[in-house]
Amino acid sequence: MVPRFWRKIKYRYEILTSFCENCGNHYYPQREICPKCRREGVLKEEKVCDYGKVLSYTVVNGRTIALVEFDNGAKMLAEVCGKVEIGKKVRKAFRKYGEDGDFGIIYYGTKFIPIEEQN
Amino acid sequence: MRVAIIGVGCTEFGELWDKSFRSIFLNAGLSALEDAEIRGKEVEAIYIGNMSGGKFIDQEHIAALIVDHAGLAEFGIPAIRIENADASGGSAFRQAYMAVASGIHEIVIAAGIEKVTDANDPMEILSTAVDQEWEKFVGANLPAIYAIIARLHMHRFGTNEEDLAMIAVKNHRNAVHNPKAQFRKEINLEDVMRSSYIAEPLKVLDCAPLCDGASAVILANEEVAKKICDTPIYIEACTQASDYFSIQNRKDITTLQAVVIASKEAYKIAGVEAKNVDVAEVHDSFTISELLAYEDLGFAKKGEGKKLIREGETEIGGKIPVNTSGGLKACGHAVGATGIRQIVDLVIQLRGEAGKRQVNAERALALNLGGSGATAVVSILSR
Ligand SMILES: [Zn+2]
Numbered sequence: 454m455v456p457r458f459w460r461k462i463k464y465r466y467e468i469l470t471s472f473c474e475n476c477g478n479h480y481y482p483q484r485e486i487c488p489k490c491r492r493e494g495v496l497k498e499e500k501v502c503d504y505g506k507v508l509s510y511t512v513v514n515g516r517t518i519a520l521v522e523f524d525n526g527a528k529m530l531a532e533v534c535g536k537v538e539i540g541k542k543v544r545k546a547f548r549k550y551g552e553d554g555d556f557g558i559i560y561y562g563t564k565f566i567p568i569e570e571q572n
Numbered sequence: 573m574r575v576a577i578i579g580v581g582c583t584e585f586g587e588l589w590d591k592s593f594r595s596i597f598l599n600a601g602l603s604a605l606e607d608a609e610i611r612g613k614e615v616e617a618i619y620i621g622n623m624s625g626g627k628f629i630d631q632e633h634i635a636a637l638i639v640d641h642a643g644l645a646e647f648g649i650p651a652i653r654i655e656n657a658d659a660s661g662g663s664a665f666r667q668a669y670m671a672v673a674s675g676i677h678e679i680v681i682a683a684g685i686e687k688v689t690d691a692n693d694p695m696e697i698l699s700t701a702v703d704q705e706w707e708k709f710v711g712a713n714l715p716a717i718y719a720i721i722a723r724l725h726m727h728r729f730g731t732n733e734e735d736l737a738m739i740a741v742k743n744h745r746n747a748v749h750n751p752k753a754q755f756r757k758e759i760n761l762e763d764v765m766r767s768s769y770i771a772e773p774l775k776v777l778d779c780a781p782l783c784d785g786a787s788a789v790i791l792a793n794e795e796v797a798k799k800i801c802d803t804p805i806y807i808e809a810c811t812q813a814s815d816y817f818s819i820q821n822r823k824d825i826t827t828l829q830a831v832v833i834a835s836k837e838a839y840k841i842a843g844v845e846a847k848n849v850d851v852a853e854v855h856d857s858f859t860i861s862e863l864l865a866y867e868d869l870g871f872a873k874k875g876e877g878k879k880l881i882r883e884g885e886t887e888i889g890g891k892i893p894v895n896t897s898g899g900l901k902a903c904g905h906a907v908g909a910t911g912i913r914q915i916v917d918l919v920i921q922l923r924g925e926a927g928k929r930q931v932n933a934e935r936a937l938a939l940n941l942g943g944s945g946a947t948a949v950v951s952i953l954s955r
Contacts, residue, residue: 509723516711530707530712
């Protein structure tokens, strides 16, 4: 499992979408080919802003898992620390997802935290 | 070439502790051969739907294993396992159908099997059908994915938890008269609403229980079928479509696009419309998946699936009875066997052998899904 996690670290610690310069679509997780443009597509990695809003969510095994939508249209599944509802704004946070026993590697990744909107 | 189903067989679905993987397959296969009144060596190829022999029972290469155990290695009959998560059965059916339709084979078996109760956590294994890197990693198992879909459907269209509960109640009621079903017992709305959450808003009784089971159907071309079978059931269409694997990439997660594509194509090939379907077996791995099926198969407009269940239109006696067998919910979901089990139940309906579950039907539709709907197989059968 170590190499499997290790080779994705960059993408787990940052939110990187694949932006297609040809059609303007953003994809998360990153892709190697644009499904709209296929061979004509030109994909570039792009960091998305650290804010998104909850499109939908569930609570499973005591954790809140949400489908978060970014302004650029990409969507990302991630855990949210705290209470959410549909439409709630959230911001990115660096958190632990799990670990491989007492001596194994610790899995870190991106989670979200609800933000209260200012009146 | 027109293709007919000339024999069907199915084991009981449930926790078959005392029966092995190979033994339950044999049971289903032999009942299908007996039903078709053939001996077995006439079979030219076998297509077996099985999601995960490797994870459930530590056994791969199961097609050859099964051929041997069925005594068919003697004739060297070729067999292949088809894996498409819980759409493995439907996918095997489609491969078998194409083999006969193409004229390459005259008689073949399409079967499905899963032995889940030898494993510690079957739902975790079924959840390998979702993206391990980008869904499962963050804690989203299969129930969670469907729950996220359900929540948005509720928010957007006013579907509620009682609508979903009514689907579970209906399917349990239907299963009472199905001798092969795992749960032949009625439940009421309160039972479902009071059951605890698995993944909000989905509760224990919204989820189809995973179980052991095997099912088999025998296909033949029309010419052969007419010679050896009094009640051939014809396959008018059998289509399959794919969707984006993860819900992160779907434009609208409240529509299972693969179901829309596969069903539209199936209606076109069969020359019919959704309203011409008399009875359907759909993939209710979760109650929300049956509700989505109402809409994505065209039985109701998007967002209006709830009306069908509220008005009883999908009950036996309604406009379009759905899951007269009890569905995955009450038959039990024997993963790779489910897609074939659906076909078996529709053949029983079309032959008029469904007893107290019988509806008046000339044309039937089956929908088998893989995982959260990245694979959909639609079959249309007729008398
Ligand atoms: Zn593009």
